Amino acid sequence: MNTVLPFTLRSLPQIPHVFDNADDVVRALRPALPTYTLNTTLIEDTANRFMNNFDGKAAFAVKTNPHPSVIQALCNAGMKAFDVASLPEIELVRSISKTAELLFMHTIKSPESISCAYFDYDVRTFSLDHEDELEKIVENTKGADDLNLFVRIALPKNDQASIDFSSKFGALPADAIPLLQAARKVAKKLGVCFHVGTQTSDAASYGNAINQIKNVIRDCGVEVDALDIGGGFPVPYEGEDVPSIENCLNVVRTALYHAELDDLELIAEPGRCLVAQGGSLIVRVELRKGDLLYLNDGTYGGLFDAGAMLRTAYPVRGIRDNAKFEDALSPFRFTGPTCDSLDMMDGPFMLPADIKTGDWIEIKNTGAYSHALRTNFNGFGESDTVYVSR
Numbered sequence: 074m075n076t077v078l079p080f081t082l083r084s085l086p087q088i089p090h091v092f093d094n095a096d097d098v099v100r101a102l103r104p105a106l107p108t109y110t111l112n113t114t115l116i117e118d119t120a121n122r123f124m125n126n127f128d129g130k131a132a133f134a135v136k137t138n139p140h141p142s143v144i145q146a147l148c149n150a151g152m153k154a155f156d157v158a159s160l161p162e163i164e165l166v167r168s169i170s171k172t173a174e175l176l177f178m179h180t181i182k183s184p185e186s187i188s189c190a191y192f193d194y195d196v197r198t199f200s201l202d203h204e205d206e207l208e209k210i211v212e213n214t215k216g217a218d219d220l221n222l223f224v225r226i227a228l229p230k231n232d233q234a235s236i237d238f239s240s241k242f243g244a245l246p247a248d249a250i251p252l253l254q255a256a257r258k259v260a261k262k263l264g265v266c267f268h269v270g271t272q273t274s275d276a277a278s279y280g281n282a283i284n285q286i287k288n289v290i291r292d293c294g295v296e297v298d299a300l301d302i303g304g305g306f307p308v309p310y311e312g313e314d315v316p317s318i319e320n321c322l323n324v325v326r327t328a329l330y331h332a333e334l335d336d337l338e339l340i341a342e343p344g345r346c347l348v349a350q351g352g353s354l355i356v357r358v359e360l361r362k363g364d365l366l367y368l369n370d371g372t373y374g375g376l377f378d379a380g381a382m383l384r385t386a387y388p389v390r391g392i393r394d395n396a397k398f399e400d401a402l403s404p405f406r407f408t409g410p411t412c413d414s415l416d417m418m419d420g421p422f423m424l425p426a427d428i429k430t431g432d433w434i435e436i437k438n439t440g441a442y443s444h445a446l447r448t449n450f451n452g453f454g455e456s457d458t459v460y461v462s463r
């Protein structure tokens with residue numbers, strides 16, 4: 074079954090095939106390239122879980138995983154809206170769905186992308202956090218009267234999130250008030266949006282954010298029609314106990330009720346939580362030196378989040394196609410294929426103590442922020458994607 078040709082590392086069969094799981098993939102393909110598994114049924118089911126528990130419109134944050142099969146799976150699940158940040162993301166979603174609603178939720182856009190989004194792709198929803206951006210939107214949509222404008226509010230720093238977004242995006246409440254008043258004059262629909270920070274480990278972040286927003290809405294003195302609660306919903310990585318989608322959305326529902334904001338039109342922009350568990354990454358051990366495993370993928374490839382900056386503790390398991398591992402597990406560190414010693418992942422990753430050169434590792438929960446962040450540094454960017462059913 075090994076179809077590796079001398080001039081390529083690719084080993085995919087010509088006919089798309091759905092494998093059972095990662096073990097099945099390794100047995101059939103013995104992949105030399107980093108290989109993603111994608112479980113589109115699980116992604117559809119997760120999207121349904123989110124939509125069934127949310128009393129508003131869910132818009133997938135496309136940056137998380139822009140694989141066309143992911144976008145298609147979400148459309149199949151009935152997702153009607155997508156959060157996009159660039160023209161290529163807009164074109165991607167449009168190439169898959171002619172009817173999906175596109176929300177351009179990057180607060181700082183080029184004039185060209187605003188104009189193209191509005192006139193060529195029917196985008197009507199834009200976010201902003203500064204008066205100059207409001208002017209830019211009005212100018213580049215030629216004073217359109219059908220704009221849905223969302224003012225992004227900066228939240229206090231969230232220490233419970235893996236990446237806090239408030240140092241880069243959002244207007245402070247005092248600045249948001251005049252901005253809402255100015256946007257009201259040109260908006261058909263006016264909204265407020267926020268992001269609690271990605272992979273927030275505390276569902277109360279949503280309640281705190283809604284209480285802040287309540288004050289801004291009260292103090293601005295103009296009618297606000299909609300609230301977009303952003304993303305940030307966490308997934309469990311190794312050894313992490315995080316609130317479920319249902320927990321987070323219950324907190325949102327309760328906070329909206331107490332803040333008397335439950336009559337607002339509601340939007341969410343989930344990213345990570347919809348797709349992380351629907352993907353895994355199969356890598357190969359190219360060499361072992363003690364507890365350091367040299368993999369065929371690293372932080373410049375699909376494992377940026379496992380690097381020193383975020384240290385995401387991906388769950389891992391060893392795969393050996395023709396023999397068994399010993400039962401004992403040991404802690405390992407990973408390094409990638411590039412000629413760069415920053416390409417280190419300290420883990421520790423618990424794997425069979427006898428793992429060795431030529432074994433594979435399935436790195437789980439890599440359906441979010443992995444493929445999207447790959448670079449071709451040192452010529453190691455290539456990867457394959459296969460489909461699995463379990």
Ligand SMILES: *Cc1c(COP(=O)(O)O)cnc(C)c1O
Binds near residue numbers: 271
């Ligand atoms: C990245 C991003 C999201 C998705 O965040 P997750 O933490 O992956 O859910 C949603 N909205 C905006 C504006 C973003 O930048």
